[in-house]
Amino acid sequence: MPCNHCNEFSRAHLLRGAAAEAGRGLPQIEPGMPIPAGTGLSRRSFMLRAGLGMMSVYGASRLGFADLQSGIARAQGASDPIIVSVFMDGGMDSLSVLAPVTDSVYNSLRGDLRLIEGQGPEFAEDDSLMWHPRATALDTLHRAGKLSVLPAVGYTDPDQSHFTSRHYWEVGELDANERTGWLGRLIDVIGAPDNPIQGLSLDGWLLPSLASTTNPVAAIDGSSYDLWAPGVWEPVDEIMFEHVQAMGQVGGSSGDAGRAVAGRTADQSIELRSTLENFGEVTVPPVYPDDDHWFCQNMSALSAMIDADLPIRCVSVSAPGSYDTHDNQAGTFGDDIGITFDTLAAFQADLEARGLADRVITLVYSEFGRRPEQNATGTDHGAAGAAFVMGTKVQGEMVGEWPGLGTLDEDDNVVHTSDFRALYCSILEQWFDVDAAQIIPGASSFARPQIIAP
Amino acid sequence: MGCVMAVPVYDGEFSEKEASRLLWRAGFGPKPGEAKKLADKGLSKAVTSLLEPPKAKLVGPEPQDEDGNFEPYDLYGHDVMWWLDKMVRSNQPLVERMALNWHDWFATGDVGSLKLSIGQAKMFRKRAFEGFDKLIEHVTTDPAMLIWLSGIDNNRWNPNENYGRELMELFMLGVSDESGYPYSEDDVREQARALTGWRANWEEDVGYENFRFDPGYHDKGTKTIFGQSGKFDWQDSCRLCLEHEAHAPHLVGKLWSYFIPTPPDPSTRADLESMYRANYEIKPLLKAILKHPVFYEGPSMVKPPIVYIAGMLRARKFGIREDSWSWISDMAGQRPFRPPNVSGWDEERWLDTSSYRGRWYAVSYITRKDQIEDVDEYLANETPVEAVDKALGYWGDPVIDTATRDGLEEFCEAVEAAIEDNWQKKTYRGLRQNALRVMVAMSPEMQTS
Numbered sequence: 069m070p071c072n073h074c075n076e077f078s079r080a081h082l083l084r085g086a087a088a089e090a091g092r093g094l095p096q097i098e099p100g101m102p103i104p105a106g107t108g109l110s111r112r113s114f115m116l117r118a119g120l121g122m123m124s125v126y127g128a129s130r131l132g133f134a135d136l137q138s139g140i141a142r143a144q145g146a147s148d149p150i151i152v153s154v155f156m157d158g159g160m161d162s163l164s165v166l167a168p169v170t171d172s173v174y175n176s177l178r179g180d181l182r183l184i185e186g187q188g189p190e191f192a193e194d195d196s197l198m199w200h201p202r203a204t205a206l207d208t209l210h211r212a213g214k215l216s217v218l219p220a221v222g223y224t225d226p227d228q229s230h231f232t233s234r235h236y237w238e239v240g241e242l243d244a245n246e247r248t249g250w251l252g253r254l255i256d257v258i259g260a261p262d263n264p265i266q267g268l269s270l271d272g273w274l275l276p277s278l279a280s281t282t283n284p285v286a287a288i289d290g291s292s293y294d295l296w297a298p299g300v301w302e303p304v305d306e307i308m309f310e311h312v313q314a315m316g317q318v319g320g321s322s323g324d325a326g327r328a329v330a331g332r333t334a335d336q337s338i339e340l341r342s343t344l345e346n347f348g349e350v351t352v353p354p355v356y357p358d359d360d361h362w363f364c365q366n367m368s369a370l371s372a373m374i375d376a377d378l379p380i381r382c383v384s385v386s387a388p389g390s391y392d393t394h395d396n397q398a399g400t401f402g403d404d405i406g407i408t409f410d411t412l413a414a415f416q417a418d419l420e421a422r423g424l425a426d427r428v429i430t431l432v433y434s435e436f437g438r439r440p441e442q443n444a445t446g447t448d449h450g451a452a453g454a455a456f457v458m459g460t461k462v463q464g465e466m467v468g469e470w471p472g473l474g475t476l477d478e479d480d481n482v483v484h485t486s487d488f489r490a491l492y493c494s495i496l497e498q499w500f501d502v503d504a505a506q507i508i509p510g511a512s513s514f515a516r517p518q519i520i521a522p
Numbered sequence: 523m524g525c526v527m528a529v530p531v532y533d534g535e536f537s538e539k540e541a542s543r544l545l546w547r548a549g550f551g552p553k554p555g556e557a558k559k560l561a562d563k564g565l566s567k568a569v570t571s572l573l574e575p576p577k578a579k580l581v582g583p584e585p586q587d588e589d590g591n592f593e594p595y596d597l598y599g600h601d602v603m604w605w606l607d608k609m610v611r612s613n614q615p616l617v618e619r620m621a622l623n624w625h626d627w628f629a630t631g632d633v634g635s636l637k638l639s640i641g642q643a644k645m646f647r648k649r650a651f652e653g654f655d656k657l658i659e660h661v662t663t664d665p666a667m668l669i670w671l672s673g674i675d676n677n678r679w680n681p682n683e684n685y686g687r688e689l690m691e692l693f694m695l696g697v698s699d700e701s702g703y704p705y706s707e708d709d710v711r712e713q714a715r716a717l718t719g720w721r722a723n724w725e726e727d728v729g730y731e732n733f734r735f736d737p738g739y740h741d742k743g744t745k746t747i748f749g750q751s752g753k754f755d756w757q758d759s760c761r762l763c764l765e766h767e768a769h770a771p772h773l774v775g776k777l778w779s780y781f782i783p784t785p786p787d788p789s790t791r792a793d794l795e796s797m798y799r800a801n802y803e804i805k806p807l808l809k810a811i812l813k814h815p816v817f818y819e820g821p822s823m824v825k826p827p828i829v830y831i832a833g834m835l836r837a838r839k840f841g842i843r844e845d846s847w848s849w850i851s852d853m854a855g856q857r858p859f860r861p862p863n864v865s866g867w868d869e870e871r872w873l874d875t876s877s878y879r880g881r882w883y884a885v886s887y888i889t890r891k892d893q894i895e896d897v898d899e900y901l902a903n904e905t906p907v908e909a910v911d912k913a914l915g916y917w918g919d920p921v922i923d924t925a926t927r928d929g930l931e932e933f934c935e936a937v938e939a940a941i942e943d944n945w946q947k948k949t950y951r952g953l954r955q956n957a958l959r960v961m962v963a964m965s966p967e968m969q970t971s
Contacts, residue, residue, distance in 0.1 A: 228707060229691055231865070245699070272876055293875075295882050299893035299956035303940055308957040311933035312964060318925055319966030326783065326822035329873055330966035337878040394684035395675040444680040446672065448714075449687070479707050 148258075149499050150374065152383040152430040153251065153277060154412065158392030159230065160434035161447055162454035162482070164401055165206075166197045166219050166470070173473040177441040181397055193217070193466045202406035205413035206456065213464035214416065215456055216519055220471050221491065222452035222484030226436065230392070230449075234435035238277040240492050241509045250492055251382040252280035253507045258381060258500060259283040265373075266381040270366045275384035285382075295341050313338035355421070356414040361407060363388045367415040375422045391434060395446040408432075416458055429459035429499060429520070431491075437482055440473050451481035455491065457519055461499075467491070467517040490514035498522075529793045532815040536565040539921045540818050546825060546971030547781050548572050548812055549615025551833025554918030569812045573651070573805060575614035582611045583841035595637045599848030605643060605858045606851070607842045609832035616808070620650035622828070622858075623780045628661050628693060629861035633669040635729045639859045642666040654773060655802040658694065658760045663720065665733045671864070674722045674730065676714060678741035686713030686759065692865050694763040696772035704768035705748065712745040716754040764802060770795040774807065779869075781811050783823045790814065822970035824872045827854035831884045834963055837918040838888055846887060854880030873969065885963040889956070897952025904951050906934030913958035917968075926967045930958060 167183040168174045175182060183198060189207040191197035197219065199207045209215040223242060227233045236242050240250025248256075251267060259266040260283065267285030269275040278285045300308060312334060319331020352359035352368045359365070366385060374380055388411075389404025412430060419425040437453025452471075468486030477483050493504035493511050498520035504511040534540075541561035545552045549572070552560070560568045585607040586592045587600070594604035605622075612618040624646040633639060642664050649657050661667055662685070668674045676682035687710045691697060695704045719740030722730040735756070745754045747762050754762070763769055774794045778786050786794065797806055811817065825833065828851050835842075851857045855877035861867055871877070894900060904912075910930045914920065937954045941947055962968065 228710070229687075229697070229703075231691075232697070244702070273871065273874065293879065295879060296886060297957055297960040298886055298890035299895070299897065300953050300960070304937055304950055304953035304957055307933065307936050307940060308961060311929065311936065312961055314932070315926070315929035315961070315965055318929060322925075322966070324821045324970075326824050326970040327966050329824055330969035333873045333875065333878045333969075334964065334966060337875045337882075340875050392684075394672040394682055442680075443672075443682040444675045444677065446675065446682070448683040 147427065148379075148381060150380055150383065150428045151251070151495065151499065152370070152385065152415075152428060154385055154387050154408075154430060154432045155234075155275075155277075156387045156389065156391050156408065156432065156434040157234075158390055158434070159233075159436045159438055159449055160391040160405075160453060161393060161397065161401065162219070162434075162437040162452075163440060163447075164397075165200050165203050165405060165454055166191055166217070167200065168196055168470065168473060169198045170196045171473055174440065177473065179442055180445075181442045181447070191217075194219075194470055196472075197470055200402065200405060202402045203409050205409040209413060209416065209458055210464065214460055214462060215458050216462045216464055216467055218455040218457075218467045218486050218491065220437075220452040220468055220482055220485045221433075221455045221488055222436070222482075223487055223489070224484075226451035226477070226479075226481065226484075228436065228449040228451070228479070230435055235276070237433060237435055237488055238275075240489060240507065243509070247279065248281055249275075249277035249279040250507060251277045251384065252285065254496065254500065254502065255280045255283050255285060255382060257502055257506055260379075263379050265378055268370075268380055268383045270370060270383065270385040275386075278382060278384050293337075293340050295337070309338050309341065353418055353421075355417050357407065357410040361388070361411070363407060363411050364414070367411055368418060371415060371418040371422065371424070374419070374424050374428065387432070393438070393446045394448060395444065397442075397446040412458060420460065425460040429457055429462060429495070431495070432456040432458070433488070439481055440476065441480060451477055451479065452484035453482075455488070457491075457495070461520055463518045463521045465518070467519065486517060487514060490517060491519065494519040529790055529797075529810045530815050531813045532565060532818045534815070534818060536568070536818075537561050540565075541568060542921055543818065543822075543971050544568060544572075544812065545615065546829070546833060547817070547823065548808075549619050550609045550612075550829055551825075551836055551971075552918065552920075553836050553839060557921070565813060569809060572616040572812070573809060575617060578617075579613045580608070580611040581613055582839065583843075585842035587845040588843070594640055597845070599845040601636045601640060601859050602848040602851055602857060603842050603845055604640060606828070606832055606835075606847050608647070609828070610835045610840070610842065617647060617650040619829075620804075620808075621646040622826075623777075624650070624657070624661075625858065626780075626861065626866040627776065628667065629864050629866035630666050630670045630859075631861055631863075632859070633666045635666070635669075636859075638666040638669065638730070643859075651805045651808070653802045654798075654804060655760070655764055657804075658764070659757065661693070662689070662717070662756055662760055663733075663735075665722070665730065668720050668722065668733055669730060673717065673720045674733070676718050676720065677739040678715075678718050681711065681714040681718055681741065683710050683714040686710055686717050688864050689713065689717075689759065690763060694772065695766055695768040696776070698768070704766060709747055712747045712754075713759050715741045715743070716745050716747065716759045717756045719756065770798050774798055777804070777807055778811055782814070782817055782820060784816060784820050786814075786816075824869070824970055826867070826869065826872060827851060827856035827877060827881065828858060830854070830881060830969065834885060834888055834917070837920070838916075840888060840891070843891075844887070847884075850880060850884050850887060852880070853877070854884055881969070882960070882964060885960050889959045889963075893956050893959075894952050897956070898945070898949045900948045900952030900955065902947040902951065904955075906931045906938070909934050909951070909954060909958060910962075912955060913962050916959050917962055920962075920968065922962075922965070922967055926962075926965050929965065930961060933958070933961060 169183055169185040185198060188199040188201040189204055191199060192211050206215055210217060238249050239246040255267040264284040264286040267278045267280060269278055269287040273287050297308060316331045316334025319327050320335050322328045322331060352364050356364035356368055370383060387408040389408055393401055419428050433455040434453050436450055438447035438450040471483050471485050475483060489508050493508050493514050494516045496502045496504040496507055538557045538561045542552055542557040545557060563571060585603050591597060592600060594600045609618055621643060625643060630642055645660055645664055649660055671688055672682045672684035690705045697703055719735050721736050721739050722733045725731050740755060742753060744751055747754060748766060774791060794807055794810060831851060848857060855872060856867055910927060934954060937950050941950055
């Protein structure tokens with residue numbers, strides 16, 4: 069017999085195989101509950117009158133909207149530390165962000181993609197490295213002591229598949245079958261059972277690093293949600309929406325997996341519509357580089373949400389740009405890192421202006437770096453890459469030295485001088501005051517770099 | 523055939539309901555009356571009619587935008603009109619559906635030339651049922667793919683691993699939960715070398731043109747791939763993947779997943795794999811999948827967004843009359859020519875609150891074309907049953923179950939209960955009919971097949 073409630077079979081799953089993303093198979097929280105196709109957890113949508121956009125909630129099937137809203141209200145006024153995790157998708161070329169311009173190996177492995185000494189500011193802690201001219205925002209932050217820099221972060225036996233390496237970073241260990249994210253496990257430890265925005269994805273769907281087991285997390289996606297039917301007006305339109313939702317609820321309880329997903333989605337969508345009917349747009353403060361850009365809009369909205377005392381703890385968002393630069397790297401890379409880093413610096417300034425900066429750190433990472441030897445016009449997948457931690461409370465120093473290009477790994481890639489799991493352990497202990505052993509498997513085997521100033 | 527294939531065949535009732543599922547999963551849904559006609563053929567002939575379609579013909583009005591234009595290579599969004607039009611008007615639904623499936627399988631995004639993107643889609647249509655051994659060669663040398671995964675950037679001086687890696691990870695071998703990678707990083711590099719030699723010229727105002735294999739750009743040295751050594755070229759790359767033991771399981775599992783939402787049982791899977799290994803033919807696999815009991819007896823699948831949109835247009839016998847379908851399909855989560863990444867669309871995300879809104883917009887853009895305008899002249903005595911029947915008729919009388927019908931009739935009764943003044947008898951029933959058209963289309967049952 070085919071299993072009607074089984075979501076283990078889908079192309080997405082097949083394709084990624086063992087490299088599946090963490091969010092795909094969140095454990096169900098109520099025995100016997102069918103697993104919806106979207107996430108593996110029941111999902112409710114609602115809106116916070118405090119100023120959030122549309123929202124989907126993952127993992128709170130026992131609680132109604134009212135419970136969740138009162139849970140958020142109860143948690144308000146929190147002054148707890150927050151982490152914002154920013155993912156640069158595709159494998160960012162760290163050698164073009166911090167370029168070893170005085171290294172003769174660099175100059176021979178990189179042809180026309182090579183940066184030239186003097187084009188950008190010198191890295192303050194190691195004069196053999198130079199920032200990309202479009203990364204001056206990071207130089208400024210670093211010189212102000214607000215940016216910790218990991219020039220060669222990675223792990224042993226690096227995997228060069230996008231899907232697998234990204235998965236490792238998301239789940240916080242080298243296990244293809246782990247299904248919860250490292251931030252999701254943190255939420256399970258420090259979060260509450262009735263506060264979904266403690267773990268918040270800004271990408272509109274659940275980002276795997278936030279996949280939790282017991283406590284709910286949420287995704288938001290823009291700030292307006294309208295539905296209309298041609299030739300239908302009051303009072304019939306409201307009766308229509310009410311009955312579309314009722315039909316959704318009937319479908320949602322169907323024993324047929326496909327029908328159940330369709331029903332639940334209808335139910336949630338109509339709920340969302342009724343709560344968002346009169347919701348306005350968010351204004352982007354002038355400190356951001358481009359108020360029309362979605363990343364500026366998202367980051368400024370996040371800053372406003374934190375300012376509104378919403379009980380947010382962990383945030384996940386994808387950076388703009390496409391970093392899988394196998395070809396035409398010179399054509400896209402500068403603009404992509406430019407908007408990313410300039411917006412993040414603006415976000416930092418925004419937080420400082422609002423007096424919130426001491427509560428927030430921002431982690432910036434990618435699934436791997438790229439091969440030192442360029443191909444014709446781009447670079448192939450590599451191993452160790454760069455990561456950054458931004459904030460007024462960070463140590464603001466280099467973590468793990470720059471290893472140089474004299475010794476490469478067996479695949480001719482950059483060797484790592486820091487491990488992402490050690491980075492996570494430090495963040496958990498130094499920022500969240502949580503024992504990392506609860507969250508990162510094998511935590512005791514990692515030395516803790518100083519990420520947060522003591 | 524020398525061996526007896528024991529893939530089970532569905533032997534239950536093949537009514538309009540089953541025929542409708544077949545048309546939605548192996549095509550873009552029935553036009554009015556089509557499901558009934560197909561059901562009358564019986565399962566075997568119905569499947570044959572999809573696999574051996576009549577000569578290609580587009581039935582219905584030519585596409586055009588609001589200004590009467592149709593320039594798929596040059597106007598924004600007209601690429602989507604071009605493909606959606608084929609889905610709507612084709613008399614070869616499975617051919618067209620396989621073209622879409624191959625587009626998902628070999629997901630190619632924006633390559634800076636709509637002409638090349640559309641050229642690839644034409645290739646997928648032409649080779650919809652082609653043996654995979656031939657198809658993979660056409661994919662490997664397709665101009666849009668050569669741009670998308672850096673094939674024209676891959677030469678003997680500077681090997682580029684982009685295509686070689688995805689050829690194995692996504693297109694042909696996959697990664698296994700149990701055994702991990704069926705290839706090594708050395709294989710990735712050696713594949714890249716074997717695949718060298720393709721190039722094109724960049725022409726100002728034209729873009730890339732003159733795609734060709736240039737022996738001077740090819741690395742003629744010896745490569746070692748999957749433990750075999752030879753002076754391999756791009757055809758050897760494809761062949762070595764075909765012969766790899768991980769290929770047949772990957773292909774069978776993935777092809778099956780486009781049609782059935784639960785995995786094949788081990789015996790079916792083994793039979794399909796050996797059937798495939800015989801000659802890499804796709805058609806026998808399709809035939810076996812479309813006749814499999816689980817296809818008809820198993821759970822429903824969420825219709826992919828672009829399939830749903832095309833199907834609702836077909837149900838209305840509408841042509842493509844606006845370029846809005848590009849942003850509406852995007853909002854619904856599946857804009858043709860723009861897969862989210864090289865691994866294709868994620869069907870686990872076909873329906874969420876965002877894409878639901880896109881589907882609702884799609885329906886509204888159809889019903890607004892012929893909505894009842896004179897609602898105050900509508901039938902004053904139309905009963906709930908009559909109203910629902912009429913709305914179903916609007917969409918070509920799809921088969922619906924009692925849960926859906928009950929939900930619609932309850933809505934009708936609620937509208938009647940809201941009538942207080944005499945004038946509202948006609949007007950509210952008119953508004954009700956407009957609402958019912960949207961409600962039928964947006965019902966959970968119509969989102970699935």
